[in-house]
Amino acid sequence: MAWWGWGSPEAERELPEPALGFLREQLGITGEGRPAVTLEAVQVPVSGLSDDAAAKLGAARTDHAARVEHAAGKGYPDLIRLRSGDGSSAPDAVLEPGSEEEVRGALQACAEADLAVVPFGGGTSVVGGVEPLRGEHAGVVALDLGRLDRLLELDERSLTAVFEPGLRGPEAEALLNARGLTLGHFPQSYEHATIGGYVATRSAGQSSTGYGRIDELVLGLRLVATGRELDLPPRPASAAGPELREVLVGSEGTLGVITRAALSVRPKPRRTRYEGFFFRSWGEGCEALRALEQAEASPDVARLSDERETELSFALAGEGGTTARIGRSYLRARRYAGGCLAIAGWEGEEDDVTRRRARSALLLRGHGALALGSAPGSAWSKGRYHGPYLRDALLDHGVMVETLETATQWSNLQALYRAVRDALHASLGARGTPPLVMCHVSHLYPSGASLYFTFLARQEEGSELEQWKAAKAAASQAIVSHGGTITHHHAVGRDHREYMAAEVGEGGVELLRAMKDRLDHAGIMKPVKLLPDPPGA
């Protein structure tokens, strides 16, 4: 993966000229390029490992490339810093254990040398989750799990697969597909994210309305830690006390290293069908999705863009596109112009897709949807992992681009939506960089749904991080004060830790600290992440 952005350095990431024109007009960007520096030009501090520590660690990498590649995740502030040549967050060393025993050995060595440990999977965190902060320790090591990449067991009768943590999404799918199976977990980071990362960050994928979030797929886990270790074998269900799997899911590497995960798999769908539907308004679309979900008639993929995101996706596709042109005139003729695009997708056996699609479509139409057929669905499917590449292109043109997400009960959805949108407009407007703010619903539950915001603004040159902090703080405050969760699937990392008390209360934070004390006895796992600093620290 490109150290300065997403995906292969060679991947196409140019914005079409009409899109650029739209952004120039809307955001006031100049259009001058702001490319990243070269790898060699990234400034990293001297590796702070003592000779003694280096000896304890054994075969650690301390070369420039390895340190830069493990210096950050893929959040906006991460990329801003790296692209400008600021590698101050580079770890002192990178360890690449090849077995569970080597993970254990690495943790022991780091505990003895007082080195903080940051487990590193795909490095795709957008919330500062993998930035190697050292906290109060003498140094910090990135623990790259990429060599732990095996499918260890496959129980086809029980539809259960046991994976090592470093296996990436596409490789896991390839191994399962070869046996006619799928995990069905496709976050936008899918091309690079790992099994361990899914579990550690409580991930949700684009098909999670149908397949379930990662927490619903986890059957068993093993955790290697500096204190007590855990080995929870795969079980379909149990009433034997609190569910400890749910303590490890979302633990973000702060308790230890997840070294194996037993996950539910299912038959690979023989057919997938993605379609577009259009609503006259966001409110109407949200009500339709609520009706769908509460009638247990949801598609596996269900997304609804608000008016602004719908408009922007038309603009980014280019005004000249035939599909866009046909679509627009059709929508005008049907009096749906200015409305909201929804994508619905069904996956499964031939008959199931037909049957389930008919049921969803009937309900959607009954709630005001106009069926647009498969063209918008195919377009979505083709571009489903494209967002992060687009971000690189926007950064190249001096555009601030960030995403954030939350979830709440249906009865609170519109109030939360307005609060976050207003907060972003107010905070960035006050800085003279009024944003484009757009939003979609992408995960449905009987009791509520997620909201996923994307916002664009002209970068404040020289104050990019301050600008980002202001917008992020305003949006986060709006979320927690309007009943949303601080994160639906991006996780906590560094960026959301100050909101954990709002999320789970002081009591919840204390409980999480108690768990960490017991499992991460040495206190070296991922300092300054997930939990706020203790009082008085």
Add this chain to the structure above:
Amino acid sequence: MAWWGWGSPEAERELPEPALGFLREQLGITGEGRPAVTLEAVQVPVSGLSDDAAAKLGAARTDHAARVEHAAGKGYPDLIRLRSGDGSSAPDAVLEPGSEEEVRGALQACAEADLAVVPFGGGTSVVGGVEPLRGEHAGVVALDLGRLDRLLELDERSLTAVFEPGLRGPEAEALLNARGLTLGHFPQSYEHATIGGYVATRSAGQSSTGYGRIDELVLGLRLVATGRELDLPPRPASAAGPELREVLVGSEGTLGVITRAALSVRPKPRRTRYEGFFFRSWGEGCEALRALEQAEASPDVARLSDERETELSFALAGEGGTTARIGRSYLRARRYAGGCLAIAGWEGEEDDVTRRRARSALLLRGHGALALGSAPGSAWSKGRYHGPYLRDALLDHGVMVETLETATQWSNLQALYRAVRDALHASLGARGTPPLVMCHVSHLYPSGASLYFTFLARQEEGSELEQWKAAKAAASQAIVSHGGTITHHHAVGRDHREYMAAEVGEGGVELLRAMKDRLDHAGIMKPVKLLPDPPGA
């Protein structure tokens, strides 16, 4: 509820003569009655409350009836002791708080007076969960939550209801039904169990294959405790760290008192349809259920009895029953004699039931099932809460009757089934009381299923508890050494706590202890429950 058994003291609980004849023949019981003693004859220790403690507690009940009624749950050993007049486990006092604030006050008073606290909901535990053990404390108080019985909030748009813990199943349903809604949670204990009990014991109901276990219905919880308290508002989903709701679900009162629970509700089904299917063998039936579940075609209720349970249910229904007579000859004619009865039930809108039933039935027939129509389904539905009354009748006739349950992956289901059955036969056979052992599957998951065993044997008069302990230990050992969970939905309580290290490892037990230390700071909540004694204790 009758202090000596289940349900109203007046409820009919006589065994039909043919059933009694069958049991005499199979188990060698004499048929002499063994009735319970009178309430007055139950021997309870003098209440050990000091004057100081009594003053701290305020309005506590210490009368004989209240103490006996809170002396035990409804497990076999509980009933054996109480029926014989042994009330030695009676609490020193019973508190009946009427508000969350009074719960908090009660915990503080108990902490100051060094009294252990045992929260008491419906009192239906069959694993020793509510037996008021005092541990190392000066005394023990039963905290009866029956006055906390309100539906606090109903968010119909989000299908979310907020309950107090002491509300019983039927009352909760009545409140929801009045608004066209249902919780859909129907454990066998439904007539007496409470919302708080469901959550605290990680309960599953007879329709949980369709509606989900209680952990899948919990959206938010509040815990009052002697240390840190927790207030987790209802949220559809979150990636903000470990899931703390899942720490409270199944905590069995050892962390504190759950004072409110926000649960998912859904539209009350307009139609329910329960039907019988017959399989030539248990193995064939299990494979059919696996196919059903893995094709996402499961009914909401799915139960499969093994050959022995099928035979016994025929016998208990009485040979003379017309249905049984017709059924038997039909099965013989179709060459299904000696096979296994399954019950499948669908609930929902008229169309949904028709559609889903057709799909399930097609798959079941494709896997060897013979459709028996709705008569067996109606019979099951009519008797769905009848098991515990039947137990009272069996106890009256000197029959040992106990149930235990587990769950495992599909690939391990038959090995676990044989191991538990063999362990019960061996342990009770060795004591000269060979048992009848029967089993059913009643909860389906993509990766596995539950096994629910019932066993009957002639009571060893004077050694009833030793006999039970031997059988229970043999079965529990068989479960944990063959990959089963020690409990699928009965919870841990007193009876399973020694198996928690086998269940979650020593590390898991330590983690649970750390949680308890932080939340139950005074260390008074439910001693000698859920967790094994610490090493060296």
